[in-house]
Amino acid sequence: MSTSDRVSTRTDRPTDREQQVLDRIDKARRRKPKVREERVTMAHGAGGKATQTLIEAVFLDAFRNPLLEPLEDSASFPVDTGRMALTTDSYVVSPLFFPGGCIGDLAVNGTVNDLAVAGARPLHLTAGFILEEGFPVAELRRIVTSMTAAAEAAGVRIVTGDTKVVQRGKADGCYINTSGVGVYQHSRELGVATARPGDAVLVSGPVGEHGITIMLTRGELDIEADLESDTAPLHGLCQRLLDAVPGVRAMRDATRGGVATILNEVARAANVSVTIDEDTVPVRTEVRGASELLGIDPLYVACEGRLVAIVDDDQAENALAALRAHPLGHDAAIIGRIGDDPPGMVMLNTAFGGTRIVDLLVGDPLPRIC
Amino acid sequence: MRFVDEFRDAEKARALAAKITSLCEPGRHYKFMEVCGGHTHTIYKHGLEDYLPENIQLVHGPGCPVCVIPMGRVDDAIHIARQPDVLMTSFGDMMRVPGSGGNFFDSNAEGTNIRMVYSPLDSLKIARQNPDTHVVFMAIGFETTTPSTAMTVLRAATEGIENFSVFCNHVTIIPAIKAILDSPDLRLDGFIGPGHVSTVIGCRPYEFIACDYDKPVVVAGFEPLDILQSIYQLMLQLSEGRCAVENQYARVVPWQGNTVALKAISEVMELRPYFEWRGLGFISHSAMRVKEKYADFDAEQIFSMPGVRVADPKACQCGEVLKGVLKPWECKVFGTACTPETPIGTCMVSPEGACAAYYNYGRFTRTRIREVSAHEHV
Numbered sequence: 001m002s003t004s005d006r007v008s009t010r011t012d013r014p015t016d017r018e019q020q021v022l023d024r025i026d027k028a029r030r031r032k033p034k035v036r037e038e039r040v041t042m043a044h045g046a047g048g049k050a051t052q053t054l055i056e057a058v059f060l061d062a063f064r065n066p067l068l069e070p071l072e073d074s075a076s077f078p079v080d081t082g083r084m085a086l087t088t089d090s091y092v093v094s095p096l097f098f099p100g101g102c103i104g105d106l107a108v109n110g111t112v113n114d115l116a117v118a119g120a121r122p123l124h125l126t127a128g129f130i131l132e133e134g135f136p137v138a139e140l141r142r143i144v145t146s147m148t149a150a151a152e153a154a155g156v157r158i159v160t161g162d163t164k165v166v167q168r169g170k171a172d173g174c175y176i177n178t179s180g181v182g183v184y185q186h187s188r189e190l191g192v193a194t195a196r197p198g199d200a201v202l203v204s205g206p207v208g209e210h211g212i213t214i215m216l217t218r219g220e221l222d223i224e225a226d227l228e229s230d231t232a233p234l235h236g237l238c239q240r241l242l243d244a245v246p247g248v249r250a251m252r253d254a255t256r257g258g259v260a261t262i263l264n265e266v267a268r269a270a271n272v273s274v275t276i277d278e279d280t281v282p283v284r285t286e287v288r289g290a291s292e293l294l295g296i297d298p299l300y301v302a303c304e305g306r307l308v309a310i311v312d313d314d315q316a317e318n319a320l321a322a323l324r325a326h327p328l329g330h331d332a333a334i335i336g337r338i339g340d341d342p343p344g345m346v347m348l349n350t351a352f353g354g355t356r357i358v359d360l361l362v363g364d365p366l367p368r369i370c
Numbered sequence: 371m372r373f374v375d376e377f378r379d380a381e382k383a384r385a386l387a388a389k390i391t392s393l394c395e396p397g398r399h400y401k402f403m404e405v406c407g408g409h410t411h412t413i414y415k416h417g418l419e420d421y422l423p424e425n426i427q428l429v430h431g432p433g434c435p436v437c438v439i440p441m442g443r444v445d446d447a448i449h450i451a452r453q454p455d456v457l458m459t460s461f462g463d464m465m466r467v468p469g470s471g472g473n474f475f476d477s478n479a480e481g482t483n484i485r486m487v488y489s490p491l492d493s494l495k496i497a498r499q500n501p502d503t504h505v506v507f508m509a510i511g512f513e514t515t516t517p518s519t520a521m522t523v524l525r526a527a528t529e530g531i532e533n534f535s536v537f538c539n540h541v542t543i544i545p546a547i548k549a550i551l552d553s554p555d556l557r558l559d560g561f562i563g564p565g566h567v568s569t570v571i572g573c574r575p576y577e578f579i580a581c582d583y584d585k586p587v588v589v590a591g592f593e594p595l596d597i598l599q600s601i602y603q604l605m606l607q608l609s610e611g612r613c614a615v616e617n618q619y620a621r622v623v624p625w626q627g628n629t630v631a632l633k634a635i636s637e638v639m640e641l642r643p644y645f646e647w648r649g650l651g652f653i654s655h656s657a658m659r660v661k662e663k664y665a666d667f668d669a670e671q672i673f674s675m676p677g678v679r680v681a682d683p684k685a686c687q688c689g690e691v692l693k694g695v696l697k698p699w700e701c702k703v704f705g706t707a708c709t710p711e712t713p714i715g716t717c718m719v720s721p722e723g724a725c726a727a728y729y730n731y732g733r734f735t736r737t738r739i740r741e742v743s744a745h746e747h748v
Contacts, residue, residue: 350415351375353380355420
């Protein structure tokens, strides 16, 4: 057979056998894409078929919603008139999985909480992934599944995203960035700068659980405790507080730096003093015990599902009742008051009966040697 | 929480404070030194000074092992860490201690691998897991931590681990106390003895303070009631005209110390002829080094290092603060040039240092705050 014969055969009609093969390929291409690799490779970040497969089989499959589905460069959605809130946060927690959660639900809850404490109702999230070459696809699926569950619990949708893969050793498994938009439902201006002398300081539950859980999970301490991260979406709790208490001045979620850091921000922004009573701050025994052993102060340890609220004194009890009526606020407490002197400082009345400053830390709390 | 809350009982504290106040002679001023940085931390963390009458002053002594490490030794450690295939480990609060060119965090930013560990045994574990890397443990601390370093060297020797060594900076408390007692501008009425050091060395080594220098010593625990109780015992001795070593921390400290721990130390280490203390200068026989027998585990034998002495900054008055001549806030650079973010002197370095504790916890007018908070909580 000459070359021209072969060409003519192709352009005319495929043979039955060839047609069968082509049909099979066509069918296979229409089939739901599947990631067959067990580990993320550089190809998954190259923008070609492998990237497409990863996006469709892992991310779209889990996050599926009408805004994400077109997989356009931007998600498009209508907005109500009024004010919107926009926030972003990156998550680099190590280890990626820990008792009570993983980097996935942390990334959703963290951004939801940043919107919620601003007084906004969270609407849509973005998700950007930076994956290290060799990262197990099964772990990525676990992370994505937990993000889906967290988004559902928070009533938000992940509407657009991005994936990059970096060479082995250039990242620590998986980093996630999430941004979020929300809409304000109250016209009130919240902000730590509005705190006034006499206001009450409330916290929605025991402090320091996330930070201590992470430290213990890293396994460097040889301490075991029955503890879980407190990661949780605070939108419902914030909404309830705002609905019930017109005198809410500010809300914050106590993440890195813990409650102490938030209160220092309040003291500085409003040029007031904050005085808290040590024996009213809720701390679980396990957290206290680990903190005592390590020589660190639970007030500085990170939470991922705890609200700190500054409320007009007259409405402090109402606010406490509103928080306690919500499942995430059972153990809420009034922990202190705003004063006017010394301005810019946080003071602690110790359980022992003394007084001391609660200052900002220079960096992470470091364990003391003896 | 058991073993904690009973030692922080405000009611018992009030009762003890009343007894202390009743022992004060009118017009007399009392100065007690708590030697140990752990005590300094407790005093500030719990606001203990609020219970003391105005004429009792606590002087924060030299017993913060992190604070007394001179800058030259930090430089030496960083020099070792810069050698190829070396991983340096140390305790967490060492990470921010400044050398002449920055601290361990700064050094890591420039490429060294200095990791925080909780025990020297963790360093040994890292050495086992990384046979191609030489793991150096920067050992610091008083007799409290010296036995664990000694035990780690013994274990490394038994297991024949070849990629592990110790950069020994262990110091001993007695020569430092003696140096303070011998300084001419000193005026102290008694000592709150270091509790954890005493679990190892016992109470006997302090007897010279009572016999030769006529100062009472009470070895104290680390909860606030322990310290208040010790101050009461010191006041009682003074009021009765006695001068003795007493053990308030008997629930942990045996009078004779821990002979097993002392044996481990003397097997592995020996006294150096002299050692430099930040803020106090050179003190003879005040530090330990690894014995020749264990030279294979001695980083000072394995690595050459600059060993350059870096003088304390001139503006720094840590020496005076350590001796109780100056209060932290009376130092010229306190809180301005010298802060926990940018410490100039030894006392600002670790949270246990006198200046850092005062800066972090105590820099306010106590009476004013009490009035304000009392008003707010009515």
